[in-house]
Amino acid sequence: MQKRISYYDVDWNRREAQGAIRLSFDDRSHLDLAELSLEEVSLLANVLRSEKPVYYDPVRERFSTRADSVGE
16 A cells, blocks of 8 residues: 655665665654665655655555555
């Protein structure tokens, strides 16, 4: 089930060359995506910054800029 992302935090550790993103959702829950590559952090931060709204489905580990229709 998709959740709408209300805000996010990005972290990059230069020494370990790994990043993390904390997603916070409209229902006040959150999810930490850790051990991300530079490419993943860059791509996801760009999508989160430039597209509104953004949804995340934790079961499918899928980001989307459109809400799933009922029954999808």
